[in-house]
Each structure stands twice: as C-alpha cells, then as structure tokens.
Amino acid sequence: MKLSFRSINHLDPWLAVNYSLVFPGLGQLYSAFWIKGISLVLITVVMIGYAAWSIFGANGQTMWGFWTIACFLLVYSFSILDAYRGTQPGYATRISVPQGRFDPWYAVFLSQLLPGLGHLYLQQALAGGIFLGTGLLTAWLANSIPQLIPIPPLIWALSCYHVYVSFPHRIRPKSDAIALLVVGLLVVRLSLSLTPGWIQQAVEQCIVPSDSMVPTLQVDDRLFVRRNQTYRPSTGDIVVFTPPAVALRDLPEKEKTKDLLYVKRVIGLPGQQITVREGRVYVDDRPLTETYTQATPAYEWGPETVPANSYFVLGDNRNNSYDSHIWGAVPDANILGAAYKIYWPPERVQPLE
Structure with missing residues (x-):
C-alpha cells in the first residue's frame, strides 16, 4: 500500500x-x-x-x-x-x-x-x-x-x-x-x-580443561550446561560440577580457583554398588555397556556403594581422568547440571543428549 x-x-x-x-x-x-x-x-x-x-x-x-x-x-x-x-x-x-x-x-x-x-x-x-x-x-x-x-x-x-x-x-x-x-x-x-x-x-557455560573426557569431549570444547534445580542425574549423563573438597586436597594451589568446574559422566546412582575389575565397570554386579570410552580401565576399584545424595562419576578417558575412582562420589549439591551441547568450535557443534 x-x-x-x-x-x-x-x-x-x-x-x-x-x-x-x-x-x-x-x-x-x-x-x-x-x-x-x-x-x-x-x-x-x-x-x-x-x-x-x-x-x-x-x-x-x-x-x-x-x-x-x-x-x-x-x-x-x-x-x-x-x-x-x-x-x-x-x-x-x-x-x-x-x-x-x-x-x-x-x-x-x-x-x-x-x-x-x-x-x-x-x-x-x-x-x-x-x-x-x-x-x-x-x-x-x-x-x-x-x-x-x-x-x-x-x-x-x-x-x-x-x-x-x-x-x-x-x-x-x-x-x-x-x-x-x-x-x-x-x-x-x-x-x-x-x-x-x-x-x-x-x-551455564564451561570450557573443557583436560582430555579426561576424550573421545566424547576434546580440550577447549565449549559446553552449554542446563541449570535445573529439580534435575536428578541418570546413568550416562555428562554432568558439570564443582569439585568436592576431597578432590581439591591434592591439587596444586594455583589450580584451586573459585570457578573451577569438572565435567564427567555419571556411572553410579545413590545406593548402587560400583566395581571396576578386569577392564570392566559393574553396577550392582551387572557389566555396564559403554561405547564412549577411550580405553578400558587399567585399575581395580571397589566394590563400594554410592552414598545417599551422591553420584559416582568417571571420565571417558578412564586411565587419564581425575574422578570418583580416586576421590570418591560427588555430592548432589555440587552438581550444576547436565551438559547438553558442544556449542563451539563450529566443527565440533553437537548435542550431548
């Protein structure tokens, strides 16, 4: 008009x-x-x-x-x-x-x-x-x-x-x-x-700081983490969390920053029994099917029961990951949420769900 x-x-x-x-x-x-x-x-x-x-x-x-x-x-x-x-x-x-x-x-x-x-x-x-x-x-x-x-x-x-x-x-x-x-x-x-x-x-945004989650995540991948106060992790979720005090104990002082975040995969839920033996992870004596790991674990662990309101987490790069098999389970209160997307760099953009 x-x-x-x-x-x-x-x-x-x-x-x-x-x-x-x-x-x-x-x-x-x-x-x-x-x-x-x-x-x-x-x-x-x-x-x-x-x-x-x-x-x-x-x-x-x-x-x-x-x-x-x-x-x-x-x-x-x-x-x-x-x-x-x-x-x-x-x-x-x-x-x-x-x-x-x-x-x-x-x-x-x-x-x-x-x-x-x-x-x-x-x-x-x-x-x-x-x-x-x-x-x-x-x-x-x-x-x-x-x-x-x-x-x-x-x-x-x-x-x-x-x-x-x-x-x-x-x-x-x-x-x-x-x-x-x-x-x-x-x-x-x-x-x-x-x-x-x-x-x-x-x-929440975070940057992958190490190769502990290779091959799923690469160093310097940038992630989006969905914040949700009612979120309860499920087995296989990739979660981002603030490290518990026991995990910080053996770190160099220069790495103990207030914005330090870890990203790992949830393996065990509260009350489940976790065992690592002969290169396999067992949850309540059942072998866990895993297609995302870099290599089979070269260590033995457990059996131990995951405490209430806590989660057992491991890196996909099992033999080069500072995770629950070293310092124990992650309290629920430390978990920010589930990483749901690699948003950068462009060639790495993909969903994580």
Missing part, C-alpha cells in the same frame, strides 16, 4: 525512524505501509527465535545462529532507513539530518542512542549532562550489581520523554505518539537488559 503525497506531508520522518529504532517494521506501520511493516515485524520475530534456538538449542547449529544475528542487523538497518524514506515524496534515498532548525523527534532519536544526547542537541547542557552521566554510570554499575539492571532502560525512556516535552518550540504536541514510543522503548530495552540474566539462570 502506498501513500499519497498529501498524506506523506503529514508524516514526521524522524518519528518513523524512532519507531523502527524501537523495533523493525513499526516505522512502516506508522506510515501505513501495512504489508511491509507486518512482514518486517514477523521476519524479526522469526529471526530472533531461530537465532536463540540455533545457539542454545541442543540440535541447533551455533554458526547459523550467529549468521542469523548478522542478517537481523541488516534487516534492522534497512527498516530504519526505509522508515525514513517511506515518509518522503519520491521515496528519498538517504536520511537527511535536520538543518537550520531543531527537530523534537530528531532529539528523541539521539536520546534513544544515548540518554542526554538529545538534550545536548537542543543545547540543554545541564539536563543532557545529568541524563548522560547517570545513564552511563548505572549501565556500568549494572554489570556488577544485578539489582540495577532495570535502571538504565528507565533512564533511557525518561530521557526520550523529557527531551520531547521540554522542546521549546513544539507546535502540535503528540502526547500519544511519545507515550507509545516510550512504552515500546522501555519494554524492548528492559527485555534486552534482563535477557543475559535469564540466560545465566537457565544455562
């Missing part, structure tokens, strides 16, 4: 840009390019969903997720440029910065980029300095103080609203437009700010 020249003259190009800066396609919907606007919104939603699944899904290809993010940035840039062009007679090919006069929606656009920039553009130095300083300071502090995460988006939204309502030569106020824009800006930026925290609560 195209607009007439008469209707185009009533559209504000920088308001269209502001809408598309909040979310691709909104600027086109403002200009009544319905098919294009709805298409851009749907494409963006699908791309975000596909990128998230590709990166974090067990069967997703991580590189496809990164390529999808790159394509999203192209769509996002196109949407902003196209939103401006759609308000211009003849569909102007480039964005033109307001010259010779102040534009309230251009001030709002600058405040979306950084709080306070719009005020500085309007030569409101005091307000601009306050918004810019508090915005950057709280954004920096939020990296180490999670409770502050909602504050920067609020400052960004307030800066956009304030620069508009304080514009000195506004002829026709559009309170509904600025209200809609600020709400959209707040929702999107707040969601983006909270997303890393949501991901961290659901997924």
